[in-house]
Amino acid sequence: MGYTILIVDDSLTARTFIARTLQMAGIPLNQIYQARNGREALDLLEREWVDLVFADINMPVMNGTEMVRCMRAADLLKSIPVIIVSTDRSAHRMAEMKEAGVQAYLTKPITPEDLKTIVERFLKNA
Amino acid sequence: MSADNINTLVEVTIEVLEGYAFMLGDPPKTGGKPVVLADPSWIVTISFAGSRVGGIGMVVSPPIARQAAANLYAREPAEISNDQAQDAVKELLNIVCGHYIHKDGANEAVIDFGVPALQSVAREDAARYVNGKPQAALVVEGHPLLLFIED
Numbered sequence: 001m002g003y004t005i006l007i008v009d010d011s012l013t014a015r016t017f018i019a020r021t022l023q024m025a026g027i028p029l030n031q032i033y034q035a036r037n038g039r040e041a042l043d044l045l046e047r048e049w050v051d052l053v054f055a056d057i058n059m060p061v062m063n064g065t066e067m068v069r070c071m072r073a074a075d076l077l078k079s080i081p082v083i084i085v086s087t088d089r090s091a092h093r094m095a096e097m098k099e100a101g102v103q104a105y106l107t108k109p110i111t112p113e114d115l116k117t118i119v120e121r122f123l124k125n126a
Numbered sequence: 127m128s129a130d131n132i133n134t135l136v137e138v139t140i141e142v143l144e145g146y147a148f149m150l151g152d153p154p155k156t157g158g159k160p161v162v163l164a165d166p167s168w169i170v171t172i173s174f175a176g177s178r179v180g181g182i183g184m185v186v187s188p189p190i191a192r193q194a195a196a197n198l199y200a201r202e203p204a205e206i207s208n209d210q211a212q213d214a215v216k217e218l219l220n221i222v223c224g225h226y227i228h229k230d231g232a233n234e235a236v237i238d239f240g241v242p243a244l245q246s247v248a249r250e251d252a253a254r255y256v257n258g259k260p261q262a263a264l265v266v267e268g269h270p271l272l273l274f275i276e277d
Binding site (some may be wrong): 010011012013014016017020058060086087089090091092093100107108109 | 142145146195198199200209210213214216217220221223224225227230234235236237239241267
């Protein structure tokens, strides 16, 4: 038994790096889904249940902020924790994302320790 | 100011290359002469706007990009496609840009980042592109990497 996780980033490199880092952290994984933007992520979430979402902010088609707002407005999705993984370290952006409803904010590059701490904090009862 | 900025860009690029892509960057030992760029070269740029406006970029050789991608994907360079190598170097510049903007704890800066762009050009065209821009060279795994700032 493991966690089902969705990684949302327009960069294949970033998605692959996060997936690999989750595996390196020794987190039990059932399935890792990937999406290239917020729209693709919402489409996937209509079909699949996930325990946790890692998302970038700056993406084409639908950015991370819009995606989180859509998730928080949807009854079936509003309880899914969202962790932002971004290059933007500004206090302004972190406050904006917290207000939108994200659970945590990590800045790139992330480490296995960062991910393990976050996953354990939000999923230990999942 | 430009000298400070290019020094900051060099510093954060070395940090990101080492910490994220597991690659070492050093100043070139060319005795002050310009580095010879690869042919073709990839020019990667990213812009930003807000409380700071401008952009940064790098001219890289495809082998550096392929090695960076191999390290990030945990594969051999020969297994890396051009698309993966280009995506990796764009993501590297994206991370460098975040560190560059927020260097020295400048986390009050409110910035909108653009999407990294890449073009493959001949060596002469790469040299023309960066001509007159604040720039500095590194040698990464034996290959030249030229950093520059766009205002």
